[in-house]
Amino acid sequence: MRKQLQYRHGGTPETDMRRLGLPIGPVLDFSVNLNPLGPPSVIREKWPELHAGVENYPSMNGQGVAHYYQSTLNIPSRHFLAGNGSTEVIYLLPRVLGFKHVVVITPSYHDYERASRLAGAKVVRCPLSEHNGFAFPEADALKDTLDPADAVWIGRPNNPTGGLVSKHLILELIDRFPDKWFILDEAFIQFREDWHTESLLTESPRPNLLILHSLTKFFAIAGLRLGGVVGDEAVVARLRKAKEPWSVNGIADRVGLLLADCAHYEEETRAMVSEEAARVYGRLQAMKGILPHPSSVNYLLCQWTRTGNLDDLLRHLLSHHLYIRDCRNFPGLEQNYFRIGLKTGPDNDRLLSLLGSYPSF
Numbered sequence: 001m002r003k004q005l006q007y008r009h010g011g012t013p014e015t016d017m018r019r020l021g022l023p024i025g026p027v028l029d030f031s032v033n034l035n036p037l038g039p040p041s042v043i044r045e046k047w048p049e050l051h052a053g054v055e056n057y058p059s060m061n062g063q064g065v066a067h068y069y070q071s072t073l074n075i076p077s078r079h080f081l082a083g084n085g086s087t088e089v090i091y092l093l094p095r096v097l098g099f100k101h102v103v104v105i106t107p108s109y110h111d112y113e114r115a116s117r118l119a120g121a122k123v124v125r126c127p128l129s130e131h132n133g134f135a136f137p138e139a140d141a142l143k144d145t146l147d148p149a150d151a152v153w154i155g156r157p158n159n160p161t162g163g164l165v166s167k168h169l170i171l172e173l174i175d176r177f178p179d180k181w182f183i184l185d186e187a188f189i190q191f192r193e194d195w196h197t198e199s200l201l202t203e204s205p206r207p208n209l210l211i212l213h214s215l216t217k218f219f220a221i222a223g224l225r226l227g228g229v230v231g232d233e234a235v236v237a238r239l240r241k242a243k244e245p246w247s248v249n250g251i252a253d254r255v256g257l258l259l260a261d262c263a264h265y266e267e268e269t270r271a272m273v274s275e276e277a278a279r280v281y282g283r284l285q286a287m288k289g290i291l292p293h294p295s296s297v298n299y300l301l302c303q304w305t306r307t308g309n310l311d312d313l314l315r316h317l318l319s320h321h322l323y324i325r326d327c328r329n330f331p332g333l334e335q336n337y338f339r340i341g342l343k344t345g346p347d348n349d350r351l352l353s354l355l356g357s358y359p360s361f
Contacts, residue, residue: 028350030324037269040262064248065226081228086213093183093210100121102121104116133294134301154185157192184209185212187214215256226259276348281300301339326338
């Protein structure tokens with residue numbers, strides 16, 4: 001059996017170039033799942049003003065980031081805690097709320113498990129099945145798994161599968177298990193055209209529900225780290241009391257103010273992602289040796305079946321300066337799964353061309 005790769009995030013093509021014996025060089029990186037449009041133009045236009053703020057202390061609790069959620073989603077600051085991206089909050093929650101036994105719906109973002117283990121919690125994986133497209137189970141099927149747990153992590157949409165558990169089922173679970181924390185990660189929900197109706201961010205706060213959200217992915221600002229958590233006022237106050245100050249830097253805090261006025265950019269993003277996700281999925285379905293999973297967000301999970309080793313495809317693409325996300329280090333995706341982070345039409349066509357030209361032997 002192939003040894004499982006050590007966990008790492010995407011965006012590290014040099015690691016695979018060295019591993020596969022290829023020369024190091026620039027690549028078109030499809031392993032990251034950021035907005036293919038790049039950051040909103042207002043960030044570049046206002047950069048001199050943003051840069052001028054580096055000499056000053058930022059707000060202690062990321063007030064500029066909180067402004068975005070207040071102005072665009074009407075979420076009061078008492079229900080929101082800003083972080084250095086949502087990942088900071090992922091690590092904050094188990095530590096402050098004292099998780100002892102958590103369930104992680106897998107395959108999913110690795111840091112749910114890591115954060116829980118570092119806080120001393122026992123982690124139990126609830127694996128989704130590739131045989132039904134990684135569909136989320138019904139509430140009755142989860143009862144035995146959730147009964148001994150005090151918290152459950154759910155990606156919504158899930159990364160890397162792209163699946164979206166229904167809002168109705170989530171609300172049913174929250175009501176059915178009021179003694180358990182439900183932590184939903186909606187970092188990619190904004191890429192969906194129906195996100196305002198599908199997101200739990202727009203629902204009334206529940207005492208046992210916490211919703212992680214990130215502006216990093218949707219606005220393509222991975223280097224700035226903006227995000228946070230939405231929840232019941234009492235829970236947010238508890239988290240705020242325990243969180244370190246000044247974790248949101250001054251430039252990120254100022255950018256949060258600018259993002260609140262990017263409605264056109266948001267609409268353009270959703271229209272393009274919806275069109276490209278459907279188009280690329282359709283093209284992949286017709287290719288020999290690739291099994292794609294449908295997605296309504298900016299990435300597609302696929303399985304490589306042309307050969308017995310995904311390294312063959314990675315080598316082929318990297319030799320042509322393209323890179324995809326090797327997903328074999330996600331629990332449940334060891335059998336040659338990979339993820340494509342969508343880009344603009346011409347870049348996607350370049351990838352599709354190379355995928356379709358894999359050499360026949």
